[in-house]
Amino acid sequence: MSEFVRDQWYVAAYGSEVGRELLARTILGEPIVLYRTGDGTAVALADRCVHRRFPLSESKLVDDTIVCGYHGFTYGTDGACVAVPGQKRIPRTARVPSYPVVEQDSFVWVWIGDAGKAATTPVPRAPWLADPGYATVCGMEPLNARASLLVDNLMDLSHETYLHGGYIGTPEVAETPITTEVDDEAGVVYVSRHMDDTECPPFYAESTGLAGRITRWQDIEFHPPCLYLLHSRVAPVGVLPNADGTDPDAFHVEVVYAITPSTENSTYDFWAVARDFAQDDAEVSDYLRESNRTVVLQDVDALNVLEKVIADEPAGYQELSINIDTGGLAARRILARMARAGDPTKVGS
């Protein structure tokens, strides 16, 4: 039984990935082909020809239409067939689903599920990624593991100490207790870890130039099912925001993850790091891109291992959860509720 949360916006790609080449992505198990029309509009269609199910993504873009690479069935941007081989009459049902698309904050978002609900559901925001006041580096790593393992991973940053030592982890991350808040109505989980006097890991030392010990705040906002924001603040020890909320002497990094389930056991792991300092320093950009990609790949390796572990383990395996897991467990609870709500057979269960 699929646990996908369907009636939601998901990141299918960066805007920069979608162009005049056909791009294949599988989102919540649905094969999708993405492209951009001549006037720049992003289009998302089901990636299977209605005739003999050939992938449209392995076909040809001619002007704004896709011509199937097997028998030439030709589709417009709305998914309707405009030509078929050997006859003039086009069957009324010759049409593939088209998906609602919104471009925002550098992402191409697609709506999977009941299209009627798309217009009334706001697209989640990660404004820093398209904000000229921030410099952003980003990437996407395919994960051969279920999305929930990535949610677990990101909700509990104590793993930075063990999995990401030498990059973003220091002993204090695992040692410092967290506070967790859950806004059940809005469906948002907040996890905070404020380290007052801590070692500065290379990721921040190299990018900010801070030399000594620091005050380091990690404030997570998770908007299930798919958008994870980590507001990261580092400053010299004891430097705090002003009473009016301004914070000129600190360095702010907005770490954004868009977690898009591809299949039951694979996930697109979109990651971005936006900073409000050294915006024009290409060396800092290069360093943060390489460094964060390394960190993401450390997670990918660990989660790919866990996916295999789960595949091999007997049914009924029990995990042990402790305080650090409070945010992750809240996220699971909200995700399960959303999955039930989107599945009429499960309502009230």
Next chain:
Amino acid sequence: MSEFVRDQWYVAAYGSEVGRELLARTILGEPIVLYRTGDGTAVALADRCVHRRFPLSESKLVDDTIVCGYHGFTYGTDGACVAVPGQKRIPRTARVPSYPVVEQDSFVWVWIGDAGKAATTPVPRAPWLADPGYATVCGMEPLNARASLLVDNLMDLSHETYLHGGYIGTPEVAETPITTEVDDEAGVVYVSRHMDDTECPPFYAESTGLAGRITRWQDIEFHPPCLYLLHSRVAPVGVLPNADGTDPDAFHVEVVYAITPSTENSTYDFWAVARDFAQDDAEVSDYLRESNRTVVLQDVDALNVLEKVIADEPAGYQELSINIDTGGLAARRILARMARAGDPTKVGS
């Protein structure tokens, strides 16, 4: 539930592939070992030792017997054991099935199913392949897709335009309507596409020397379950056969496919191209061999993709068929009827 049509002749190999080396093939899911005796007779036995099921094809041919590579059980050409290790007495049941074999038209045909019906069932014919009046090039490509996808592919040549452009496809193939005839009693499907005035694709331009536009006829005969014949005729525009049926000014190519299901999801794709012109021209042979192999591999790539698509798709997927599919749908209908007829549990269903 297997959809194999069992009580039929299938091509297991070219005669030239069967010799004094043991050759393993899996036909309709049955592992078979093929070899040729000292006097040149082709033999087909079940490829599993009766003792501990070791593949006889990974064993040793000693004179006309196979000596199992694990414990030395030794089999004669009729499948009966003639020696076992450590004792003189050979158990009565020490015998592997042997399959009826016929060599004809360059192929080694084997009979899968009820051997009692083999003698009364004629072996399908493709006489050009062994006719000195024709020059033939041929090959076999393993396909990681079910046989029915290859039948679909070959019954609807409109795909030449899209999948084989630059080789055998031109726009006119997909544009020209077909005529389809089904001889339900004989179990043969005929599909014809006659292009009166069309571009000459490289495959024919290079091999015949024809420079301008041509008359191009494609006359398909499919003899389910496994033999596909494409009578291809090209000539300068307007050149037609004589009233008496002779046709000296046209070029004739007999394209033969033998479609042998290996497992539920894999197939041997035997292909041959026989021509009645430039019979002694090795350059033309080389060109047609390379060119047709390229075309077959384009099909193999596309069908391997489709097999994966089918494996991933939800149950109840609906295709959309149009006029070009008339022949393919007739072939499916006859194949389903043959499968039912060969399966007593399905008769009348």
Next chain:
Amino acid sequence: MSEFVRDQWYVAAYGSEVGRELLARTILGEPIVLYRTGDGTAVALADRCVHRRFPLSESKLVDDTIVCGYHGFTYGTDGACVAVPGQKRIPRTARVPSYPVVEQDSFVWVWIGDAGKAATTPVPRAPWLADPGYATVCGMEPLNARASLLVDNLMDLSHETYLHGGYIGTPEVAETPITTEVDDEAGVVYVSRHMDDTECPPFYAESTGLAGRITRWQDIEFHPPCLYLLHSRVAPVGVLPNADGTDPDAFHVEVVYAITPSTENSTYDFWAVARDFAQDDAEVSDYLRESNRTVVLQDVDALNVLEKVIADEPAGYQELSINIDTGGLAARRILARMARAGDPTKVGS
């Protein structure tokens, strides 16, 4: 349904493989991590962190504890957690199973199943492997096949003639009848093949220097579920042991196999060859190591093929057994009895 015989000692590793690096092995389907403490004691723990099931074998050994590589849960040698991240209180249930371990005869034996029965069950013996009077070469090859195929293989050495010709096989092995004895009470199967006047295969000719024909005795003892001993005796033709049991003019090789099921379809194939001659001759050691490893890999290749054959074959496949299989069939019977005895749902069935 698993056919594993659980309440038994199995070889998990050679003692030389277990040290200050974490070693992962899967025994009877259970993932296990092995290491040695600072004082040299071998430890075997379940290889899954209780928190989020990360493999402890991909973690870090710190002094005598394992620190989980994901979130730092820290385990002592008894499997109990001694530290968790972000809090001082350690949950009472934070503990992984630890396995009884015995080091004996160069092997690290672990007890899978009901630990309460370990103390009263003797660890099987292969004393030659740690006997200074013998020189031993050994290795372990992973087998992608069920353990029972290796038992079958070793109980019927007639396969030496066909699979290991040029190494240990000669025609006489398959030709010479065996005698089989089964001690049902002790659960031991004995198979003997005494060749009075036989060709000397390279394995023995090269290592002993014997030039002519030999007397060759193969006396197998199989102690189900896992320990296989082949007492091999070679001597010049006609040289027999003395009446008092001494046998100074023969060469004795003790071939030991420890057969450890890893999963239902994979096995650790531990092999050792101990000799009472040329004990200090490194060249003989090198020769026997290479030669026996080659022989083991010939078996591995054949059994990996058989495992695939079994996976593809229809249910209800029937083998044919003859005299040479008497020992193997007895071994199967005892293994099935042991599996039933260890599974309360099967007792009396």
